[in-house]
Amino acid sequence: MTNEIRLIQFFDLTDAKGLPYLFQNYFIEGKRKGNKMFDFAPFQTQGHVSNLGGDNSQLTILFPTTDYAIRLVELGKGNRKTQLKLTTKTVNKSGTVTDQILSEEFYIGIGASFSESTIELRFNTAIDAVGSSFPAQRLSEDNVGILPLDSALSLR
Amino acid sequence: MADQFPEIKPTTRKFKMGDTPSTTYTSLSGAIFKRSFGNVKTNYTLDLTFKNIPDSTTENFKSTEAILTHYEGADGTFSSFTIPDLVFAGVNSNVKGYIQAPTGIKWRYSRPPEVQSVQSNLSTVTVSLIGEIEAPQIN
Numbered sequence: 015m016t017n018e019i020r021l022i023q024f025f026d027l028t029d030a031k032g033l034p035y036l037f038q039n040y041f042i043e044g045k046r047k048g049n050k051m052f053d054f055a056p057f058q059t060q061g062h063v064s065n066l067g068g069d070n071s072q073l074t075i076l077f078p079t080t081d082y083a084i085r086l087v088e089l090g091k092g093n094r095k096t097q098l099k100l101t102t103k104t105v106n107k108s109g110t111v112t113d114q115i116l117s118e119e120f121y122i123g124i125g126a127s128f129s130e131s132t133i134e135l136r137f138n139t140a141i142d143a144v145g146s147s148f149p150a151q152r153l154s155e156d157n158v159g160i161l162p163l164d165s166a167l168s169l170r
Numbered sequence: 171m172a173d174q175f176p177e178i179k180p181t182t183r184k185f186k187m188g189d190t191p192s193t194t195y196t197s198l199s200g201a202i203f204k205r206s207f208g209n210v211k212t213n214y215t216l217d218l219t220f221k222n223i224p225d226s227t228t229e230n231f232k233s234t235e236a237i238l239t240h241y242e243g244a245d246g247t248f249s250s251f252t253i254p255d256l257v258f259a260g261v262n263s264n265v266k267g268y269i270q271a272p273t274g275i276k277w278r279y280s281r282p283p284e285v286q287s288v289q290s291n292l293s294t295v296t297v298s299l300i301g302e303i304e305a306p307q308i309n
Contacts, residue, residue: 017202019203040209042306054305105209
């Protein structure tokens, strides 16, 4: 018995100037999702971690060192001023992306690193749980002031 | 991209179809899960042998020199190129469609050509090519 699974990931990045960069990693010829065209880019995701103490998910996206990957880093000011929406969906046997969303996560850029063969974009979840004893309440600027850009919250 | 491969009919030709990139996970129960990573096959291979061809190109006949010059121009195994139809002479057109023009496939040398001298000015050349997907350029 064999189970076949085809996964596609849509990479929707907003750079420091608010401009979108759309990629997916399954269809060589590109793929339209809604009214947006996602070009093919050979990226892979790693290290999406959740734990009991809070979401605090960290994500690394690996690109080969190509001109557009370098541009992504530069336009995001070293990937420190970017927002990312990463959507994972399945593709059926006939090559159609299904409506079912396996995951849809939002991240902010926290940096990047280079090597001669790969570029690593690092992200963290935009809002994290602060601690297990913290009341289950949505954080907003009304109750905690200016919202942080990462999980380095300090309760006083 | 380098120039097209020289127009020479091979003496022998061996072709292997590409495959969809995937990973197989085998569970303890023996159930198999396969995950596909793309919608296009890749890693086609084409092995060509040119037996007893002249070392130098004449007016009507391409030679060992033409293949080696092409290999030089292709920066060895680095650059991609197309293959002329003459290389597939004698192949049924439907079959040729699987070899010659899979979507987005570009050929390159998988290893340097091998030249075996047969006698003065005659050599047997073996060429191994690999057909890989080239991701489209993004502006």
